[in-house]
Amino acid sequence: MRRKLNIFSNIDKTVLFLYLIMVTIGWVNIFSAEYTEYQRFTLDFNSSYGKQLFWIATAFILGAVILATDVRFFTGFAWIIYAVSLLLLIGVLFFGVEINATKAWFRFGGFAFQPSEITKYTTALALAAFIANRRTKKTGGTDQIRAFLILLLPASLVLLQKDVGTTLVFTSFILVLFREGMIGGMVLFFGALAILLFVLTLIFNEFVIIGVLAVTGLVAGIVMRKRQGFIPQLTGLFMLLSLYVYSVDFAFNNILEPHHKARIEVLVYGEADLQGAGYNLHQSKIAIGSGGGFGKGFLQGTQTRFNFVPEQTTDFIFCTIGEEWGFAGSLVIIGLFVFLLLRLLYLAERQRSVFSRVMGYSLISILLFHFTINIGMTIGLVPVIGIPLPLISYGGSSLWGISLFLFTFLKLDAERLEMI
Amino acid sequence: MFPNSNVTLYQTTGKGFLSRGLLILMHLNNNTDQFSGRRKVISGIILGVGLMLLVRLFVLQIADPSYKAFARSNYLRHLTDYPSRGLIYDRNGDLMVFNEAHYDLMVIPGQVREIDTLEFCELLGIDRAAFESRLAQARNYSRFRASVFERQISKTTFAAFQEKLFRFPGFYVQPRTLRRYTYPVATHTFGYVGEAGPNIINNDPYYRPGDYIGISGIERAYEKELRGNKGLRIRMVDVLNRDIGPFQEGRFDTIAVTGKDLYTTLDAQLQIYGEKLMHNKRGSIVAIEPSTGEILSLISSPSFDPGLLVGRQRTRNYRALQNDSLRPLFNRALMAQYPPGSVFKLISTLISLQEGVIGPGTTYGCQGIYHAGGVSIRCRSHPGPVNVVSGIQYSCNTFSSIIFQNTINQSKYSSIQESFGKWREYVQSFGLGRHFGSDLSYELPGLIATPDYYDRIYGPRGWRSQTIISLGIGQGELGVTPLQLANMTAAIANRGYYFTPHIVKAVGSPENKNDQFGLANNIPIDQRHFDVIIRAMDLVVKEGTASFSAIPGIEMAGKTGTVQNPHGENHSVYVAFAPVDDPKIAISVIVENAGYGSVWAAPIASLMIEKYLNREVERSWFEQRVLEADFLTAQ
Incomplete structure (x- = not known):
């Protein structure tokens, strides 16, 4: 097989193009969110849009360096990179600064760096190396436990920083494990069921839910009574679910922290407390809802410009898009993400190397999780979990993390034909 | 740079990280990738999520109009400029009735956030219960329209508030005027000014709660001339209650017109x-x-002194005058x-x-x-x-x-x-x-x-x-x-x-x-x-x-x-x-x-x-x- 000399010609142009367009859209909206009428446009490097320009430029350089790097570096040093990132996570607990009650940042002058954003990438490297190297191809067993440990280690360290949002991002690797056959479809099903039951239990009395489960089980038992061993399985499942439902209330009231509880309550019980916990969500929905079909126009968003929306350049950047560009803008953003994800899926599936495929799926999983949760929280579909919208939100660590990931995968993809 | 290599280079074995890296990459897919069908599940999830978000956004942005109204009330503040009432002279040009500035503390309940209630109450000299009940009363009237929270606050309180206002989003100070009299005479003839009651407000769109209106005497008979015309300014405010500027360059603003002076026949x-x-x-x-x-x-x-029916003590004084057996009213x-x-x-x-x-x-x-x-x-x-x-x-x-x-x-x-x-x-x-x-x-x-x-x-x-x-x-x-x-x-x-x-x-x-x-x-x-x-x-x-x-x-x-x-x-x-x-x-x-x-x-x-x-x-x-x-x- 002949290899093209120029690495750039082998790169997937679609993904590269989507990457550039999304970063640009992000910057424009960060600018708009910060814009005030009385402030003439000057390239102010103390402002978010000014800093983001720096982050974008460095992300490009980073991308170029990665494209120029020998692919063997990522595989060969995967574990070392993983270890170093874990050390950074430990280091930040001692030497980091606290921003927004989260001790997740190193500060260098005017710039702050969040190692946990990079850890998603390094964890993916380690997981990919592990899965590519594993001996057996069966589900279950020690491999599964090891894979979970690879994920659990950074997730726990991030949780120690009190950054629940980023911790939850690690659950998205379940999709990777699912694709690689390390967990079955039932895990996804029961995961979804657990979330559903959790929400339902908060809305209805837990005994009502248990009753409904019992009736469903009874009907299922009667219909499938011919199948061998089904009845004991069903009984066991019913008891397990009942126990879960029964414990949800307890867990909700005793384990979750008050502000987390409030965020879920706001979602489940509606916008009762508009001045308190519901304020952010309410303002966010006002911003997006008031955008209408085609939005108020660039720099015309009153909700975001007058700071009614919190964290408007970072976690709530979608408010600016929704308000100023309306449903049309929302459609473009969601279309871009879905297109990017499906394109990455296509690229991942065409990899010949397991390592590359796992890297591809890891990238997809993380992007999908961020995309779903971030937009979902601004429109009241999921509780407010402070994670950025990839490539769009302001933030150097996030952009670097995603760029590292994306260009690594593009590099692997460009070199895929080298791996016989 | 990537070495100008070929497949054989990749097959080179050795120690070191790069060689081990190569080994990892050599784990290739084969035709036995039994889980490749699961990609469909994952693409299904991606499309499902996209669709779910779009449906929700459609409801929010197109189907439900209420958020547009919310947005307006959020950042627009309708400010009323109260013109000073017309002055009243005697037949020789002697000024008999004039105005003095005072300040009302206003509240827009929809914009009130968690504030330092203790400090607020101390500034105003009220207790927490009074604070809550007044806020509830204002909220009862309207979440988005201003209500008077405290009438005619003193100059010192005003100064203290003006400084700390940014810490109390939803509150602002409204300048008003009160009647003052050169001589304590002709009380019945001048009459007095009071707040427009619900009857007036329901029948005349000019009057809003908290507006003043002539209740008796000349103040009543010449209300239209004396009151002038209220001005309306629509200002934009940000989340911290800071004035951002006029809404649409003040296109909808009207200028307050001072009330007309009256030259009475009185000596x-x-x-x-x-x-x-x-x-x-x-x-x-x-x-x-x-x-x-x-x-x-x-x-x-x-x-009685016309000054008795002016300001915060008006209601109390009025009641006392009403109960006076000499019937001074x-x-x-x-x-x-x-x-x-x-x-x-x-x-x-x-x-x-x-x-x-x-x-x-x-x-x-x-x-x-x-x-x-x-x-x-x-x-x-x-x-x-x-x-x-x-x-x-x-x-x-x-x-x-x-x-x-x-x-x-x-x-x-x-x-x-x-x-x-x-x-x-x-x-x-x-x-x-x-x-x-x-x-x-x-x-x-x-x-x-x-x-x-x-x-x-x-x-x-x-x-x-x-x-x-x-x-x-x-x-x-x-x-x-x-x-x-x-x-x-x-x-x-x-x-x-x-x-x-x-x-x-x-x-x-x-x-x-x-x-x-x-x-x-x-x-x-x-x-x-x-x-x-x-x-x-x-x-x-x-x-x-x-x-x-x-x-x-x-x-x-x-x-x-x-x-x-x-x-x-x-x-x-x-x-x-x-x-x-x-x-x-x-x-x-x-x-x-x-x-x-x-x-x-x-x-x-x-x-x-x-x-x-x-x-x-x-x-x-x-x-x-x-x-x-x-x-x-x-x-």
Whole structure:
């Protein structure tokens, strides 16, 4: 097989193009969110849009360096990179600064760096190396436990920083494990069921839910009574679910922290407390809802410009898009993400190397999780979990993390034909 | 850079990380990738998530319009600029009513965030419960419209708030104005300003809760002129309640227009002097310029400081005034209705003269008592016999009764209903028994019984002139307000006409004359009859019942009255005008429960006239006597 000399010609142009367009859209909206009428446009490097320009430029350089790097570096040093990132996570607990009650940042002058954003990438490297190297191809067993440990280690360290949002991002690797056959479809099903039951239990009395489960089980038992061993399985499942439902209330009231509880309550019980916990969500929905079909126009968003929306350049950047560009803008953003994800899926599936495929799926999983949760929280579909919208939100660590990931995968993809 | 390698290079084995990295990459897919079907599940999840978000966004952005309204109310603040109310001057350009700035603390409940309630309450001097209840009340009115949180905060509180306002989103300070008075007089005439009540707000879209409106007096009658026009500014504010600028470059803003100044007909010095004279007395003084109908002074006593009905203490003060047994809130000058007593003889004599029942030479004897049917009317001793002039001069009841009886009994009228109806028309032509339709608030019409009234009581054939004989001497079914008495006097001074009495000369500027009262109301009585009556009134002062009150150097024509009061001491009444040849002032004085008209009412009128015409009062002992008189604490 002949290899093209120029690495750039082998790169997937679609993904590269989507990457550039999304970063640009992000910057424009960060600018708009910060814009005030009385402030003439000057390239102010103390402002978010000014800093983001720096982050974008460095992300490009980073991308170029990665494209120029020998692919063997990522595989060969995967574990070392993983270890170093874990050390950074430990280091930040001692030497980091606290921003927004989260001790997740190193500060260098005017710039702050969040190692946990990079850890998603390094964890993916380690997981990919592990899965590519594993001996057996069966589900279950020690491999599964090891894979979970690879994920659990950074997730726990991030949780120690009190950054629940980023911790939850690690659950998205379940999709990777699912694709690689390390967990079955039932895990996804029961995961979804657990979330559903959790929400339902908060809305209805837990005994009502248990009753409904019992009736469903009874009907299922009667219909499938011919199948061998089904009845004991069903009984066991019913008891397990009942126990879960029964414990949800307890867990909700005793384990979750008050502000987390409030965020879920706001979602489940509606916008009762508009001045308190519901304020952010309410303002966010006002911003997006008031955008209408085609939005108020660039720099015309009153909700975001007058700071009614919190964290408007970072976690709530979608408010600016929704308000100023309306449903049309929302459609473009969601279309871009879905297109990017499906394109990455296509690229991942065409990899010949397991390592590359796992890297591809890891990238997809993380992007999908961020995309779903971030937009979902601004429109009241999921509780407010402070994670950025990839490539769009302001933030150097996030952009670097995603760029590292994306260009690594593009590099692997460009070199895929080298791996016989 | 990536080495210019080929496949064989990759197959090179060795130690080191790069070689191990190669090994990892060598784990290739093979055809046994049994889980490749799961990619469909994952792409399904991706599409599902995208669809779910889009549906939700469609509902939020297109299907549900409520968020657009929320957004507006969030950042738009409708600010009202309250114009200062028009000033009120007296007839000489003396400023009597003006404004003083104060500040209301406003709240927009929808914008209130978690604030330091403790600090807020300390600044305002209220407790937490009051804070909560006021906020709840404001929220009850509207989440997005401003309500008054605390009215008329002091300057120091205002200063403290202004500094810390950014810490209390949803609150702001609204400048307003309050009435101030140069002299504590003419309270009833000026009236007062209060907050527009729910009735007004529901019926007039101009008024919003917290707006001020004239409740009584001039403030009420000239509300539209005085209030000016509120300005509306739509400002944009950010989440910290900071002003960002005008909404759409102020396209929807309106500018506040200051209220128009009023130039009243009042003479401030005369008003002050009159109120001083009426101190410790119950009653009223009304002085009118006959040639114009302009009210020079309008006094109702007891009165109170107009400043009491301004500001935060208004409600409390009002309640106290309401409970005062002397009824200081009652505007006697316009609303108290008395039988006029002997001063009414002026009118009844004029009617008899016009009807031709008597002539200037007609004479009747007086025995000190007059018997009409079952009624006996007594008369004070005076030289007799009496004619028209001396009848007035000595206020002879016999003379008045006879001529009244003769007027009603005239054979040219077919019935008493007709003749009394005619008589009543004459009386009404003097402005008695009906509304003037002037620019005064709450003026009462007084009372003159109608023929129907007597028909109802006595039956159509059951009453005769003797039945109603007391009307001839100004008693009986007659009710006249002090304003009507003064106007009647002005009409006599004018010898047959009057201008509707009014209180405002000019609106906006002294040149912009109030001409709605410029048309004379004519009385269907010939001028020559007035000349006779005026001669008699002149004699009343020169050598009649009011000679005690004659003013050196000023020709005054007057008539005393003593109104019988079944509830206590008689009311002292006096009407007069001066100078006789060129009347500048017509006046009525009523002092309740003070006895004879000549003793108290006439001296007071005499002092008022002297004060008005000479600007100085020289009869100090005479003045002193009136000032010291006290009919309130004595009772």
